[in-house]
Amino acid sequence: MSAEPRVLPAAEAAPEAAVPLVIVGAGACGLTAALAAHDAGAEVVVLEGDPVPSGSTSLSAGLIPAAGTRWQRALGIEDSPRRLADDIAAKTGGEADPEAALRVAEQSAPAVEWLADRHGVALSLVEGFTYPGHSADRMHGPPSRTGAELLASLRAAAEAAGIDIVTSARVHTLYADAGGRIRAVAFDRPDGSTEVLGCEALVLACNGYGGNPERLKRHMPAIADALYFGHAGNRGDALAWAEALGAESRHLGSFQGHGSVAVPHGILISWATIMEGGVQVDRTGRRFSDESHGYSEQAAAVLARPGGEAWTVFDERIAAVARQFEDFRNAEAGGAIRSGQDAAALAAATGLPAESLADTLAEVDRLAAAGGTDTFGRRFDPARRLAPPYLAVKVTGALFHTQGGLAVDGDGRVLRPDGGALPNLYAGGGAACGLSGSGDSGYLSGNGLLTAVVYGRLAGQAAARDLADAASEGGETAA
Secondary structure (H helix, E strand, O other), X not given: OOOOOEEEEHHHOXXXXXXXXXXXXXXXXXXXXXXXXXXXXXXXXXXXXXXXXXXXXXXXXXXXXXXXXXXXXHOOOOOOXXXXXXXXXXXXXXXXXXXXXXXXXXXXXXXXXXXXXXXXXXXXXOOOOOOOOOOOOXXXXXXXXXXXXXXXXXXXXXXXXXOEXXXXXXXEEEEEOOOOOEEEEEEEOOOOOEXXXXXXXXXXXXXXXXXXXXXXXXXXXXXXXXXXXXXXXXXXXXHHHHHHHOOOEEOOOOEEEEEEEEOOOOEEOOOHHHXXXXXXXXXXXXXXXXXXXXXXXXXXXXXXXXXXXXXXXXXXXXXXXXXOOHHHHHHHHOOOEEEEOOHHHHHHHHOOOXXXXXXXXXXXXXXXXXXXXXXXXXXXXXXXXXXXXXXXXXXXXXXXXXXXXXXXOOOOEEEOOXXXXXXXXXXOHHHEOOOOOOOOXXXXXXXXXXXXXXXXXXXXXXXXXXXXXXXXXXXXXXX
16 A cells, blocks of 8 residues: 655655656646646656546546637637636636636637647537536537546647656655755555656646545535545645645635536536526425536535435437537436426436426426526526426536645746745646635636646646756756
């Protein structure tokens, strides 16, 4: 079993080899950082704990919000970084760092276009519906709309570039000098041996702490016992190392939940089922919230219902939109989706009370026909009126990933509480503080991959630049 994450004095390290830049984690953040650093001329090694890179990226829908892209322009969609930053601010109630939000928004389009055009990562714009909190269609993803395909494409790009990805390499120890400069890392191998690798710079791309029950109870007790739909390896190693190094962390109670994971199938159901006019009911056949406010905060709303479950109810029109997502197609193939020609038939198919379900669907139809607003504050759109036959899927709420993490500057350098940067440490994705404020309601759809890809690219570029500057000066890696 791997040792607990720790930081030891650099004098205790005995590296067997060395490389200029080490990246911990081969998810979207780590592989993007590796590609960016490699493009800038740096020699890179990526260390991944799993036998095959997967992580939270592979469990996601693989969608990256980006503003002002060529895909948007081709479809006549008007968008801008300022507009994306404003959407982030609105969703978080002003809690997200405005400079960080604008910086990430400004780099979003260049990042996705670079991945597509330079590295062959197949991306396209999601059409047909706008995600909650976004004022424009700006989600970009692979053809299957799965994180597994996105990660496979990033890995293929890294391998094509000749970047070394060492798998089954669980990093547990950093070696740092008195000034906080990382000199080496130690990792365990499957045969039980430990290897030590020297480095001149380090990027932490090992996500957050959703897989660490103790940290969840400490930082977010309300969601600590929920279904965890992230990667078990997200144990907060980056946070533990940073704490030992005296780095600053922010918003540790922030997380992304999701109120629509099919049970017992464990398949993510697209939130298009809601945004296109669908609703959620509990075991009584009644609605219990404004479902359209966002899938992250809906996790807690669903978990608060009897049994921690709900039924998402929609129709064939919405299903046609959702089928662009492979996960939804898998849910259909797995028998998760029930159907009924009318409310009574749907009640029979789901086991919900027939009278209350019929009343609920009738009320939703009246609201949609009139463009009305319900008692929860949700406004229904006449263009998205539900029509029989109806479909439904039983879902629960889940924790996907934490959003708090290390404080970083605009280039992904890890910061101390006084605002100064640690000498040669960078972070992105779930290891860094995200743009979601302090809780669950601030998560704007896609923010996880947004910060993974953008901060990954920025950190890789900055690390390569600092290494080059140090080499030209014949000294240490720049701060």
